[in-house]
Amino acid sequence: MxxxxxxxxxxxxxxxxxxxxxxxxxxxxxxxxxxxxxxxxxxxxxxxxxxxxxxxxxxxxxxxxxxxxxxxxxxxxxxxxxxxxxxxxxxxxxxxxxxxxxxxxxxxxxxxxxxxxxxxxxxxxxxxxxxxxxxxxxxxxxxxxxxxxxxxxxxxxxxxxxxxxxxxxxxxxxxxxxxxxxxSAESNFMRIAKAIYFLRTNFTQTLRVEQMAEVARMSPSSFYQHFKQLTSVSPLQFQKQLRLLESRRLMVADAASVEEAAHKVGYESASQFSREYSRMFGVAPKQDALNYQRLYSQFASRKARTA
The missing domain is CATH 2.60.120.10 (Jelly Rolls)
Structure with missing residues (x-):
């Protein structure tokens, strides 16, 4: 097979x-x-x-x-x-x-x-x-x-x-x-999934673990424990990754500057944004966006053909 x-x-x-x-x-x-x-x-x-x-x-x-x-x-x-x-x-x-x-x-x-x-x-x-x-x-x-x-x-x-x-x-x-x-709608798994949806919708805002736990209908300690067991990261680390991934999309797809992207995803300091971005992606934001554009520009216009 x-x-x-x-x-x-x-x-x-x-x-x-x-x-x-x-x-x-x-x-x-x-x-x-x-x-x-x-x-x-x-x-x-x-x-x-x-x-x-x-x-x-x-x-x-x-x-x-x-x-x-x-x-x-x-x-x-x-x-x-x-x-x-x-x-x-x-x-x-x-x-x-x-x-x-x-x-x-x-x-x-x-x-x-x-x-x-x-x-x-x-x-x-x-x-x-x-x-x-x-x-x-x-x-x-x-x-x-x-x-x-x-x-x-x-x-x-x-x-x-x-x-x-x-x-x-x-x-x-x-x-x-x-x-x-x-x-299962009432499983801890689905409770965490609801919190992740909340995170995805509000990741530009300043969020507390207690807020996310309330969305999941769990105690803060239980929520934190289950969240990390399922995702291998803490809720706030998860939020940071969402912010940085969205900032990359903004720079690649919308040609946003580093400062614009940082502000739109919730960072007040462009220098802090650049440090955390470089730590996550291994390269400075502007250079990474250029690399990403070159890597995928040749495939972006592909459309499925039929026989």
Missing amino acids: SSSLLAGLTAYIESQGGGEGLFPTQMESVHINRSYQARTPIRQIYRPSLCVVAQGAKEILFGNERLYYGAMECLVVSMEMPATGRVIDASPESPYVGVTIDLDVTMLREVLEQLETPPAPPASPRPCVFVGKVDEPLAECVLRLIRMSQTPKAIPILYPSVMRDICYWLLSGPYGGELHSLT
């Missing part, structure tokens, strides 16, 4: 003009990537998603946790969070090839309710990012999505059923318990 999935992804990439970089599909939730070389780390917001590697290898760093995943392994992100990812194994002869599929929490919940024996949620909070094996049923579902992308008229009819299949195999697998937590 591994060779079939790699062949299907490669055929799609070649149908889109070949080369490397990010390749969109006719499905907004499905993105394909090919790289001929190892890449520098990229900090970004990860949404709940399934990231499957067909060839090569990647790593992800979230908080102080570092995970590696290679051919026929997948990364599952069950909560929106900032993290750093990069390709670590790729060459022109054996490029990195992978696909990312956004997960639909509502669909996961619907499938879970239909399981005769639903997976038990974990007894204690675990990080909301984990690596697992891609078995044949899951790989077949991913391949069906890739093939479907060449027939846009089929997508509205077939896409929901394939995504339900993916949800089923994920919930039936060894990490079904973690995904079960994602679907």
Whole structure:
């Protein structure tokens, strides 16, 4: 199945003009990537998603946790969070090839309710990012999505059923318990998710842990403990990362100056902003924005082609 999935992804990439970089599909939730070389780390917001590697290898760093995943392994992100990812194994002869599929929490919940024996949620909070094996049923579902992308008229009819299949195999697998937590409205996992949504909406403001705990309907101490167990960072570190990632977007997409970006994301001091930005990204804000623009400008205008 591994060779079939790699062949299907490669055929799609070649149908889109070949080369490397990010390749969109006719499905907004499905993105394909090919790289001929190892890449520098990229900090970004990860949404709940399934990231499957067909060839090569990647790593992800979230908080102080570092995970590696290679051919026929997948990364599952069950909560929106900032993290750093990069390709670590790729060459022109054996490029990195992978696909990312956004997960639909509502669909996961619907499938879970239909399981005769639903997976038990974990007894204690675990990080909301984990690596697992891609078995044949899951790989077949991913391949069906890739093939479907060449027939846009089929997508509205077939896409929901394939995504339900993916949800089923994920919930039936060894990490079904973690995904079960994602679907339970009253779980600590979902309470933290609500607080993260609040953070995402108000990250430019000065926030206190007590405010976020109130949104999560938890005591401040319990909230802080569960937040760090799930995300590997403190709530205020999480907020700082959101600010700095948004400032990068403003400088790259909107051509904002360093001072403008700093002010818009909530910093009163441009010098403090520059210090924290350089500490997070490893380079000064202006230079990093230029590097980022050069890296992705060649892929930004790509549109999915049909046969």
